[in-house]
Amino acid sequence: MNPTLPSPRRRWDRSWPLWLAVVTIAWAGSALDAGALERMAMTEIVAVEGTEVVLGAGRLAGLNVASQVTLLRESEPIIHPLTGEVLGVPQEPVGTVHIFEVSEHRSRGGIVKLYSEPMAGDLAEFEPVAASAVPEVSTVMQEMEALKATVERVQERDDDLRSYPAFARKAWDEITAMRSYLTSIDQRLVEMEEQQSEDHFRLSSVLSGEYRQDDYKEFTVRYAPDTEVRLRAAGKTLLIEVVGDSLQMEEMATP
The missing domain is CATH 2.40.10.410 (FlgT, C-terminal domain)
Known part of the structure; x- marks a missing residue:
């Protein structure tokens, strides 16, 4: 009687549960170690x-x-x-x-x-x-240097902001002083202009004969710059100084 050999199909069916058991055990082990594998x-x-x-x-x-x-x-x-x-x-x-x-x-x-x-x-x-x-010492030192530089920049800006009011006040004082100086110069120019007009008027009066008596005659005086002219009229002496383009007149006491 010949022995009956199992068919390949039956042999495969017998080995399949073994494979399934191996996979199941591996899956269970992986599930148990899931927390460890995550780390x-x-x-x-x-x-x-x-x-x-x-x-x-x-x-x-x-x-x-x-x-x-x-x-x-x-x-x-x-x-x-x-x-x-x-x-x-x-x-x-x-x-x-x-x-x-x-x-x-x-x-x-x-x-x-x-x-x-x-x-x-x-x-x-x-x-x-x-x-x-705990960071490394070098990292801490770098951070400290950066922080120190930041603090210094902030301090410099704060000092600049503090100096602005004093600078503005100083500039305003200088502007005020300059304005006062210009005002005084303007007043002096006005006074000089008035004095020059008065001198011209007095000279014109003298030359036009306002102080002339009937027995006096009219004459013309020609002068060069930086000269002095002395006129005596009606017992009075008049000193005329030519300074540049202006005339300065002064009445002198008659000796």
Whole structure:
């Protein structure tokens, strides 16, 4: 009697529950660790230099000195046998790295545990560390210098504003003094003009014969600039001084 071999269909039906159980366990485990996964971050290995690795994340991503990083390598994805949907990508551990050098966008660490040789492109999983509440001394000094400069600028502007009233008062006093000086000059010019008109009138009166007696005769006096002319009429002596274009007359006592 020939043994009856199970059909491929029946063998597939028997293996399907096993796959379903594996996926269910993996899904349950991921659900339990959801809170932890939310706190984890991923980056890649940029370079491997002996026992040191360079990661493509730094201080801005939450890495700092003494951080522990787990190196992972992705395996073949798990594909649903019926739908062909990718159910997940297993990750096998490669090793553990201790970070000892951190910049803003890069970090370097030494391998402390090694399960297989790391390669560029492998994943690196780490828990981001929140930025320290205490800033660096250099940052504090820079902020203090900026604050000091701001305070000095504000003080200078305040001093300028305080000096404006005094400057305006000084300017107003100078304008007032200048106005008074111009007014006095104008008064002096008016007085000089009146004096000149009076001198011209007196000279014209003398020359026109207002002081002339019937026995006197009229005569004309020609003079040059900066000269003196003395006239005696009716027992009085009149001194005429020619200064520039003006005449100054003075009646002198007769000796």
